[in-house]
Amino acid sequence: MALLPIEILGSEVLRRRAADVAEIDEDLRILIGDMFETMYDAEGIGLAAPQIGISRRVIVVDVREEGAEPFALINPRLVETGQEREKGEEGCLSIPGLAAPVDRPLRVAVEGMNADGHPVRIEGEGLLARCLQHEIDHLDGVLFIDHVSPLKRRMLLQKWKRSFATDAVLKAEGEGRSGARG
Ligand SMILES: [Zn+2]
Numbered sequence: 001m002a003l004l005p006i007e008i009l010g011s012e013v014l015r016r017r018a019a020d021v022a023e024i025d026e027d028l029r030i031l032i033g034d035m036f037e038t039m040y041d042a043e044g045i046g047l048a049a050p051q052i053g054i055s056r057r058v059i060v061v062d063v064r065e066e067g068a069e070p071f072a073l074i075n076p077r078l079v080e081t082g083q084e085r086e087k088g089e090e091g092c093l094s095i096p097g098l099a100a101p102v103d104r105p106l107r108v109a110v111e112g113m114n115a116d117g118h119p120v121r122i123e124g125e126g127l128l129a130r131c132l133q134h135e136i137d138h139l140d141g142v143l144f145i146d147h148v149s150p151l152k153r154r155m156l157l158q159k160w161k162r163s164f165a166t167d168a169v170l171k172a173e174g175e176g177r178s179g180a181r182g
């Protein structure tokens with residue numbers, strides 16, 4: 001296993017739609033192991049492959065406080081979302097130091113494949129549901145800052161910029177995107 005560098009806001013791969021995984025092979029299992037190691041090292045509860053520069057539809061999640069075992073999901077799809085919504089604080093390993101409340105469905109069902117290639121369905125609520133939505137968003141090039149109002153996003157990015165971003169990133173992320181990405 002290997003620790004991999006995490007892509008930071010401004011990196012193009014974070015804004016790209018990741019490709020479906022066609023085959024589950026040894027390389028993919030190594031990737032999943034590396035993703036877990038990288039996530040734990042960064043003290044995250046979820047990680048998507050684009051965050052380590054790999055534009056493929058793979059996520060890993062460890063939300064132990066919800067009683068769920070750590071798992072990897074390949075080609076995950078959100079198949080159901082509950083009516084009830086909840087606001088909860090989110091951060092992202094790719095936007096270190098920034099957090100904001102994000103409004104999302106409280107319950108979701110997700111289908112995909114596990115690392116053995118078997119179809120799996122995961123139903124989650126609360127933090128697990130939030131984490132699943134956040135990670136699947138990454139596979140579509142969507143970040144949690146896209147779920148807040150454009151004004152709020154600009155404020156967040158201004159704050160973040162002081163320590164991390166360049167003017168070019170701020171302009172692209174703060175002004176170049178519509179606020180209606182989900
Ligand atoms: Zn993230």
